[in-house]
Amino acid sequence: MRFTVIGAGFAALTAVKTLRKLAKDAEITVVAPQAELVYLPSIIWLPAGLRTAEDLKVNLTNFFKKMRVNFIAGRVQGIYDGGRSVHTEDDVIHNDALIIASGGRFIKKLPGIEHVITPCEGIPSGEAIRDRLAAMQSGTIALGFGGNPNEPAAMRGGPMFEFVFNIECLLRQQGRRDQFKLVFFNPKDKPGARLGPDVPSKLVSLMQKKGVETHLGHKINGFTANSVQTEGGDIAADLILFMPGMTGPAWLDNTSLPKSPGGMIVANEHTQVEGFEHVYVAGDAGSFPGPDWQPKQAHAADIQAKVAATNAVRLLTDESAHLEVIRHELVCIVDTLSHGIFIKRNEKGSRFLPPLRIMHYAKRFFEKQYLRQYRG
Template identity: 50%
Template sequence: MSGITLVGSSFGAVSAIRALRKRDARVPINVLAPKPELIYNASLIWVPTGLRRGNALRVPLQDFFARHNVRFIAGRACGLEEAGRRILTDAGQTLENAGLIIASGARHIKKLPGIEHALTICDGIEAAEAIQARLQGMSGGTIAFGFAGNPNEPAAVRGGPMFELLFGIETWLRRTRQRGNFRLVFFSPAATPGERLGARAVAGLLATMQRRGIETHLGHKLVRFEERAVHTEGGSISADLILFMPGLTGPAWVQDSGLPLSPGGFVRADAQLRVPGCARCYVVGDAGSHAGPDWMPKQAHMADLQGAAAAANLLDELAGKAPTQIAPAELVCIVDSLDGGTLVYRTETRSLLLRSRLFHPAKRWFERRYIAALRG
């Protein structure tokens, strides 16, 4: 058997590897990714204020792969053949597989005119360090923070990190006694940004902005960026630094792969995470458009749940059984502010919102625990 191939080395991929090995110690597992590493994206928000160094969030996976008997292949997927059984790579290789799990993440939609003038924290370590350099070099001025979605798939939005970046920088400015020199403005085309967190969370976030003296510019379609301005249909915001999170779409390589895509450009998946029309092919994490409630998050925790479910289903298919595992829709996040945080928990039957100063150290503890487990 040619084995199982995972495209990507993201949270969903490492979760799938653990689940595969827990159930089957011998099935061949191959990972195709640019580098044998995972970037702990959840902590990028702490780089601009100096709480984290970028390289501390770069987790080598060589030892993790060795412990789980995984073969790593350096490269990027660029297409599929034979209904998913053959992966084409940018190095000219073709990789055969008996089963496929796509975990290659999403990409940001960078089509707005002048978007090169904005910095996007989730672009990675280099972007976070660039924000840090710009911030540390400022003695005052206006910082504009914002995010937008995918007009063809409203759920394809990642607003949480921007709330955290906003509150974290505001806290850091107060701690360094610079807050009075800065005007902070939060903007979004949504009138109630962050709706996937729930109505109570949105109200709490907006109230926190008001309490901290953060201006808002909401409900106006974005038009363009300039080096020192954000232009919307409802007016313009002068800014010395623009921090913006665009909406998400699927990875570039799947667009011409023949896989079924959602209106927003993501790989379609059914309730069991299978890609319709592609036998023994699954998609987890941000790359997929998954069955579930409209608030289902694109976040690491959801990718972990999906990775484990997809692994179980794929092994069942390879054994001739019907896949039955469904990853529960579960939103769990701490909206951090350096001086505390808000825990948001949401399922299809429950929701919870708690605020505490303890949630900042709790988020740091979880980061250390997750990275330590990967390092072994």
């Protein structure tokens, strides 16, 4: 059996581990720009110096060697032959089953978006925030996130709540909080509703206690070098951090894979891509059936990747095999730099624990344990 996995992020690596566990003699090929994992959840700690760029980078060479993976460095240009061949700039990789775990991309269409920093774009963004904060003596910092109107799940709001609380705490620890005004903005009246019905009011209440102003329920029209423009008025700002909504990978337009209205790859509850045999998707690139609160986060990507890899092996072995389904679950710790807010949501309900110091350290411990498996 020959498996091709596109990507080197959370979903891709979980797929590799699952494939190797279930198909010990299979040929596994990974296609990605480089053999490196960037632990994006910890970018929130770059501005405070709790992490450096090197802390968040994991060279995957040894992991791939251990998993007996054939790694091909390249960027996907297209998928052909019903998913049986993947084309990069220099290679054509053939497979018996394909798992797409390439991630998505941010929608950069708002006018003036070049004036904002998008934190989860990578380490350079986190370092840019760190450097800008260090250079500022005073001023207004505006922080917010948007969405994809055609794909409600295609947003990443959790990290922006963390940046609000992390920056507020950092400035307080530095003894210069009174020199700064922090404003959180969002086009929704109740941002963060997918975290749980009562979560938005609790997060906004915590912001208010910390002196963070809010500008909610107004459509975002664009940005300038020193303002956020909304239908409810402009927000003057010296630094703007904004997380746009997400859509599918750029190469998707060069394929016949089915796209959702929001530009993601359409899959069923088994992570199978509609109309394509032995093609699966996991993580940010996929559009899945399920509850409207399903998240775009590493935990969800891991769940989907296990389902995809398991079903890929089963169907190649037995066409009538029982298939796994996605069990949607949201688990996160919204970090405040000193404390952490634990949030969990699944089909049974949701749970919210107010800021606890132990949760901050639990998040750091989880990072260490998670990366250990790839660092070897």
